[in-house]
Amino acid sequence: MHLILANPRGFCAGVRMAIDVVDQVIGLFPDETIYVYHEIVHNRHVVGRFVRRGVIFVESLAEVPSGGIVVFSAHGISPAVRQEARERGLTAIDATCPLVTKVHAEAVRYARQGYQILLVGHKNHQEIVGTLGEAPDVTQVVERPQDIPSLTILDPEKLVYLTQTTLSTDDAAVIINALKAAFPKIKEPPSSDICYATTNRQTAVRQIGPECDLVIVIGSKNSSNSVRLTEIAENIGVPARLMDDASELDWGWFPTGNERVLLTAGASAPEDLVAETCRMLLGRFGGTIEQRDIFDEDVEFAPPGALRRIMEEKGIDPQSRRFRAVTPTITGDLYGAVPLTVSAGKGA
Numbered sequence: 001m002h003l004i005l006a007n008p009r010g011f012c013a014g015v016r017m018a019i020d021v022v023d024q025v026i027g028l029f030p031d032e033t034i035y036v037y038h039e040i041v042h043n044r045h046v047v048g049r050f051v052r053r054g055v056i057f058v059e060s061l062a063e064v065p066s067g068g069i070v071v072f073s074a075h076g077i078s079p080a081v082r083q084e085a086r087e088r089g090l091t092a093i094d095a096t097c098p099l100v101t102k103v104h105a106e107a108v109r110y111a112r113q114g115y116q117i118l119l120v121g122h123k124n125h126q127e128i129v130g131t132l133g134e135a136p137d138v139t140q141v142v143e144r145p146q147d148i149p150s151l152t153i154l155d156p157e158k159l160v161y162l163t164q165t166t167l168s169t170d171d172a173a174v175i176i177n178a179l180k181a182a183f184p185k186i187k188e189p190p191s192s193d194i195c196y197a198t199t200n201r202q203t204a205v206r207q208i209g210p211e212c213d214l215v216i217v218i219g220s221k222n223s224s225n226s227v228r229l230t231e232i233a234e235n236i237g238v239p240a241r242l243m244d245d246a247s248e249l250d251w252g253w254f255p256t257g258n259e260r261v262l263l264t265a266g267a268s269a270p271e272d273l274v275a276e277t278c279r280m281l282l283g284r285f286g287g288t289i290e291q292r293d294i295f296d297e298d299v300e301f302a303p304p305g306a307l308r309r310i311m312e313e314k315g316i317d318p319q320s321r322r323f324r325a326v327t328p329t330i331t332g333d334l335y336g337a338v339p340l341t342v343s344a345g346k347g348a
């Protein structure tokens with residue numbers, strides 16, 4: 001079997017920052033219960049590991065006792081939730097990814113300028129719920145081109161579209177083209193709202209997938225960007241499987257054991273789950289690993305303001321903590337084999 005590890009894969013800067021925020025809040029308040037509003041990131045293992053450390057995940061702020069400590073997840077929240085936290089006297093630390101915050105800011109700005117906003121994304125996803133909450137009176141969600149005829153448009157010349165950060169670039173292009181066909185004067189966001197991490201992981205699958213028999217995506221079923229990676233693979237005609245971890249491997253997927261398999265991971269999936277999958281596959285079938293570098297990522301985000309203030313109050317220099325996505329080192333012990341090659345296909 002030949003395993004190709006897509007690079008980049010797994011944790012993005014926003015997820016790394018959000019996880020580190022919870023990690024640090026646990027350390028800063030060792031005697032307090034830490035609450036997190038929604039899953040901090042959409043990954044069963046990440047959430048489970050925090051639950052085992054005593055963190056309580058809630059779907060409503062009413063579940064957090066007055067005066068308690070709450071972290072808002074990476075997907076963002078509506079202003080109404082922020083207001084509720086203030087009214088309840090909660091210590092709130094916002095781990096929203098700055099790239100989600102950017103879309104919120106665009107929604108606020110366009111609404112102030114009198115635009116109607118068409119928000120392309122999945123209606124029930126927490127990110128869309130949060131962005132919609134910035135300008136609910138002038139925003140409509142578009143999930144599919146079929147939604148377009150039922151939109152209520154007051155002035156087709158005062159219209160802008162924004163998107164969820166984790167959409168499939170393929171699907172988004174179809175919806176955006178349909179919007180442009182229906183409303184030729186529709187304004188675009190100043191830069192793509194689909195984030196760098198989503199775009200890079202999808203591009204890697206699009207580039208490497210065609211030379212593989214199967215694409216395995218490590219990620220949870222409720223992780224939008226992980227699901228999108230399987231769709232990108234299927235769009236180029238390569239079968240794809242989404243799994244939380246190696247326990248979901250099915251040997252029937254590998255009829256010869258000599259397959260070429262592309263392994264990638266959604267932006268919220270920890271790398272140790274990728275390594276475990278490699279160990280399992282190579283332990284059963286033998287073979288080699290190659291890491292394929294498509295993009296270097298060096299994006300990093302500073303801790304959120306509320307956490308920086310708490311750290312300063314406790315005499316900790318917030319600048320000493322920067323969150324960075326680092327390309328994992330492949331070791332034989334962890335992955336079952338060292339890479340044959342680290343080969344390029346950079347910057348498609």
Ligand code: SF4
Binds near residue numbers: 014099100196198
């Ligand atoms: S996937 Fe993109 S928007 Fe979402 S947390 Fe990561 S960097 Fe931020």
